[in-house]
Amino acid sequence: MNVDETADAIKRMDIRGAGRIARAAAEAIGNTARTQEWKDIDVLRKDILTARKKLLDSRPTAVSLFNAIRYTLKGMDKCKNVKEAKELLIRNSEDFVKASNEAVAKIGIIGSRRIKDGSVILTHCNSSAALECIKVAHRNGKKIKVYATESRPWRQGILTVNELAKEGIDVTLIIDGAVRSVMKKIDIVIVGSDTITSNGTVINKIGTSQLALAANEARVPFVVCGETYKISSQTLFGDTVTIEERETSEIVRDGELRSSVKIFNPVFDSTPAKYIDGIVTEIGIVSPGSVYEIMVRRFGEIEFN
Ligand code: RI2
Numbered sequence: 001m002n003v004d005e006t007a008d009a010i011k012r013m014d015i016r017g018a019g020r021i022a023r024a025a026a027e028a029i030g031n032t033a034r035t036q037e038w039k040d041i042d043v044l045r046k047d048i049l050t051a052r053k054k055l056l057d058s059r060p061t062a063v064s065l066f067n068a069i070r071y072t073l074k075g076m077d078k079c080k081n082v083k084e085a086k087e088l089l090i091r092n093s094e095d096f097v098k099a100s101n102e103a104v105a106k107i108g109i110i111g112s113r114r115i116k117d118g119s120v121i122l123t124h125c126n127s128s129a130a131l132e133c134i135k136v137a138h139r140n141g142k143k144i145k146v147y148a149t150e151s152r153p154w155r156q157g158i159l160t161v162n163e164l165a166k167e168g169i170d171v172t173l174i175i176d177g178a179v180r181s182v183m184k185k186i187d188i189v190i191v192g193s194d195t196i197t198s199n200g201t202v203i204n205k206i207g208t209s210q211l212a213l214a215a216n217e218a219r220v221p222f223v224v225c226g227e228t229y230k231i232s233s234q235t236l237f238g239d240t241v242t243i244e245e246r247e248t249s250e251i252v253r254d255g256e257l258r259s260s261v262k263i264f265n266p267v268f269d270s271t272p273a274k275y276i277d278g279i280v281t282e283i284g285i286v287s288p289g290s291v292y293e294i295m296v297r298r299f300g301e302i303e304f305n
Contacts, residue, residue, distance in 0.1 A: 002035075003028045003051040010058040010065075013154065018194040018230060019104060019128055022068035023097045025055045029072045030093025033086045044085050045076060060242040061203060061268045062194035063232040071096045071229070103227040103282035108132030111190065111225055111280040117142045119187040122179070122215075124149045125205035126156035127192020129225035131163060133280065134190065138169050146171045147182050151205055153250040153265060176207050183218040193226035193279075197235040198295065200273030200288025202226070203243070206266055212275035221277045228281050228298045231291055243268050 001009065006028035009015040015024045032051055038044040052069050059065065072092045079085035111133030115121065119137075121144060123130050137144055146164055148171060151157040157173060164171040174182055189211055195203040202208070202224050215222040232241065248263040257263075273288035286294060 001028055001031065003032055003054055007054045007058040010055070016154075016156070017126060017128055018062035018064040018192065019100055019227060021059065021062060022064035022229060023100050025065050026068045026072045026093045026096040026100075028055065029069065030090050030097075033089035033093070038082045041079060041082055041085055044082050048073065048076065048085075048089070059244060061244045062230070063196075063234075063241070064194070064227070064230050066232075066234075067229040068096055068100070100227060100229070103229075104129050104132050106282040107225050107227065107280050108136040110282075110285060111223065112136035112140060112142075114221075114223060114278070114280070114285070115142060115144060115188060115190075118144070120145045120147070120185050122147045122149075122182065122186045122189045122211065122220075123160060124157075124189075124191045124208055124211055125151040126159040126163070127204075127225060129227065129280070130190045130192045131160065133225060134164065134169065135167050138167060144169065147174055147186065148172070149174055149176050149179060149207065149211075151207065152176055153246075154267070156205070176210075179207075179211055180214040180217075183214045183220060186215070186218070186220050189215045189220055189222045191222075191224055193224050193230050194268060195235075195241050196224075196226050196231045196279065196288075196291055197241065198232070198292055199235075200276065200279075200291045202271045202273075202276060202279070202288070203241050203268050204271065206269050209269045209271045209275075212271045216275050222271075222275055223278050223280060223285075224271075224276055225280045228283060228294055231295050231298065233295050233299050236292070236295065241268075241270075243270075 006024050010021050107129045115137040148157050148160045161171045161173045193202045193204050212222050243266050276288045278285045
């Protein structure tokens with residue numbers, strides 16, 4: 001897919017999930033570098049920066065998209081000619097996709113160790129990282145049961161239950177409002193992440209913070225899965241995460257409401273660090289308090305700009 005097609009698919013949520021949109025954006029830039037010809041390096045740079053903006057404008061919340069593009073464009077400024085820049089963009093894009101897939105696989109192995117034989121798990125939305133932990137635990141012979149929320153309004157929970165059922169996992173769909181009722185049956189909550197801020201706050205699908213509160217009340221461990229490229233270094237210097245608001249048509253059908261009724265459809269929320277027992281990354285399970293250290297390790301010295 002080219003950049004325009006990828007940006008549209010991300011906007012429409014044909015491509016969705018923070019990791020998948022990151023890989024799709026990196027691939028789109030790689031494809032552009034592979035297929036497009038430029039007369040000089042300045043035109044190439046200008047076009048790639050336009051592509052960057054198009055991709056970044058597709059969805060605002062998941063920092064994985066920003067970090068994937070940052071990784072893919074790294075070093076472009078120093079390229080002396082078109083050939084060098086094309087090779088760099090193709091290589092960076094392939095490296096990112098490979099590292100991203102490997103990160104999800106590692107998270108699966110590490111996170112699965114936190115799932116005990118006989119556990120009942122609650123998950124929310126459709127996170128490839130969280131589901132990988134569950135699948136690995138099941139493949140390793142652990143007898144587990146999963147409750148998955150419907151995850152209104154887009155209902156990614158339907159994807160989740162079908163994906164887990166296909167693996168032969170005992171899975172039950174619940175509506176989002178049933179979370180507190182089922183919490184007494186749950187041994188561990190495992191969710192994904194779109195963005196992790198410098199103070200360990202996790203931004204994930206709307207409703208995640210309710211799971212965290214209910215888990216906290218019931219003393220059930222609340223575990224977040226996130227590749228390290230879900231960490232937002234911009235939040236260290238005061239940037240806040242934009243919470244995406246989507247079309248009201250995702251909630252109601254035409255003509256269902258009186259015209260004076262307003263609709264508010266935020267699709268992500270924030271879960272403060274104090275409700276999170278651990279963040280499973282590809283480099284290990286870390287506390288939300290150690291996000292800054294990882295940020296520095298991962299991105300090098302972070303400069304204020
Ligand atoms: P992985 C999704 O967002 C959900 O919020 C999910 O928890 C998160 O991305 C992470 O998914 P959306 O694109 O990267 O469905 O773990 O709005 O697949």
